[in-house]
Amino acid sequence: MKQNSIVESLSTPIKDKASVIVAGGGVAGIAAAIAAARNGADVLLIENQFSLGGLATLGLVTYYLPICDGRGHQIIYGLGEELLRLSVKRSHEWHYPVCWFEGGPQEEKNKRRFEAGFNPIYFSIDAEQLLLKAGARILYGTKICASRVEDGKITALIVENKTGRYAIECNCVIDTTGDADIAYYSGAETALYAEGNKLAAWHYYLCDGDRQLKMYGASDVATNEPADETPNIRFSGVDGQELSDITVISHRYLIDYVVKRQKDFPDYQPITMASIPQVRMTRRIVGKATLDMCEDEERIFVEDSIGVTGNWRRRGPVYEIPFGAICSANIKNLLAAGRDISVTDKMWNITRVIPVCALTGESAGICAAMLADCDYDTANVDITALQENIKKNGVRIHINEVL
Ligand SMILES: Cc1cc2nc3c(=O)[nH]c(=O)nc-3n(C[C@H](O)[C@H](O)[C@H](O)COP(=O)(O)OP(=O)(O)OC[C@H]3O[C@@H](n4cnc5c(N)ncnc54)[C@H](O)[C@@H]3O)c2cc1C
Known part of the structure; x- marks a missing residue:
């Protein structure tokens, strides 16, 4: 790349191009990039940090929640299962239900959930290898900070990294930033989580x-009960100064906790802390549809479903996710996955977790690969063809395919 003068750099030179940009390399971004690349797209994944996994690895959330319904039925297949198995390929940590991973009796599966505790370093590096093998490119250490929108479509993202500030042209974008940054920077409608985030360390x-x-800070429901341990501090997660302040507070609570533990266990030593803020629900896209089933509702048929998920909090419920929940309502070539999809606050707590991030990432990636034949407009997507493509990797679309 040629060296720019200051005046040139202010005009934001274009230095790269990709058909599909996956914005953010958490679990949703990993799945989206792999799926889009496996389906023939020219994919660039842009990640602010220098490794993959987002909250699941750098945030130390090393617990891949269930891909079953808690009643012995596997619900999530495709990349949701592939990434779960990848996460424990080299070693598993606390949870490892042998009946699901290595085969076992149905009565065991009825009792144990299909989930796992994994090592974040193995998962991050193995996901990186899988993504590269699929043919996607990675650009690490790069923050997306603005976007160029023309005729209702994103035509370039403005990034900053060691090289400086420049633009990368694209045909479509999958927002997997976890905070719907791309939708926000593009002027698309977004929504904030009403209650805000609770402190975790x-x-x-x-x-x-x-x-x-x-x-x-295991619980995402703020209470003042002693068992809840961390203070009832709530924050939005989308304000730079606030996030910085919250990080300082979480560091302080962490060290206070360690000192307290050392009184009973002098050997207690912290060895790794999260290197990104631990945020759950912050900002999401407002989609063409919003998944708004209440937690108690079960088995509702959604004609344009792009996948089914169970409920990690309760055994039994299974939900179909509408295509419109991964499509921006305003920007024609903007998809979303993971924490960014369009759901009500109540459903957000169910869809934000690792397996559902993988599921929605895969569907968004397959859809992005199809946009080349749809004038890069999600309105032109043939839903039946999309569902067929999603099913090719084993993903189940409707509840009657899993129960
Ligand atoms: C405290 C806590 C406990 C949790 N417990 C569990 C649990 O036990 N099990 C479970 O399954 N789930 C759990 N979750 C939820 C789950 O970990 C996350 O919701 C999920 O991993 C999110 O994946 P994601 O890919 O959508 O987003 P993220 O993991 O947030 O990934 C987003 C990525 O995008 C990058 N990025 C963001 N903005 C930009 C930008 N502008 N430019 C470039 N890159 C950008 C980030 O660096 C990050 O790597 C928990 C979450 C928290 C906070």
């Missing part, structure tokens, strides 16, 4: 030679 510690994960 998960960390790994060593005690008596044992390495363990402390889920400090």
Whole structure:
């Protein structure tokens, strides 16, 4: 790349191009990039950090929640299952239901959920290898900070990295930033989580030679009960100064907690802390449809479903996710996956977790690959053809395919 003068750089030179840009390399972004590349698209995944996985790895959320319904039926297939198996390929940590991973009796499967605790380093590096093998490119250490929108379509993203500030042209974008940054920067409609985020400070510690994960702030429901441990501080997660302040507070709580533990366990030592803020629900796209089933509702048929998920909090419910929940209502060539999809606050708590991020990432990636034949407009997508393509990798579209 040629060296720019200051005046040139202010005009934001175009230095790269990709047909599909996947914006953010968390689990949703990993799945989206792999799926789009496997379906023939020219894919560039842009990630602000220098490794993949987002909250699942850098955020130390090393618990891949269930891909079954809790009653012995596997619900999520495709990349949702492939990434779960990948996460424990080299070693597994606390949860590892042998009946699901290695085959076992149905009565065991009825009792145990299909989930796993994984090592974040293995998962991050193995996902990176899988993504490269699929043919996607990765651009690390790069923050997307603006977008160019023309005729209702994103035509370039403005990025900043060691090279400086420049533009990357694209035909379509999958927003997997977790905070719907691309939708926001593009002027698309977005929505904030009404209650805000609760403070968390998960960390790994060593005690008596044992390495363990402390889920400090495990609950996402703020209470003042002693068991809840962390304070009832709520924050939006989309304000730069606020996120910085919250990070400082979580560091302070972490160290106070460690000092307290050391009184009973002098050997207690923190060995890894999250290197990105632990945020759950922040900002999402407003989609062409919004998944708004209430947690108690079960088995509702959604004609344009792009996949089914169970409920990690309760055994039994299964939901179909509408195509419109991954399509921006305003920007024609903008898809979303993971924490960014269009759901009500109540459903957000169900769809934000790792397996559903993989599921929606895969469907968004397949859709992005199809947009080349749809004038890069999600309104032109043939839903039946999309569903057929999603099914090719084993993903189930409707509840009657899993129960
Ligand atoms: C405390 C806590 C506990 C949780 N517990 C569990 C659990 O036990 N099990 C479970 O399954 N789920 C759990 N979750 C939820 C789950 O971890 C996350 O919701 C999920 O991993 C999110 O994946 P994602 O890909 O949508 O987003 P993220 O993981 O947030 O990934 C987004 C990626 O985009 C990058 N990015 C963001 N903005 C930009 C930008 N502008 N430019 C470039 N890159 C950008 C980020 O660096 C990040 O890598 C928990 C979450 C929290 C916070």
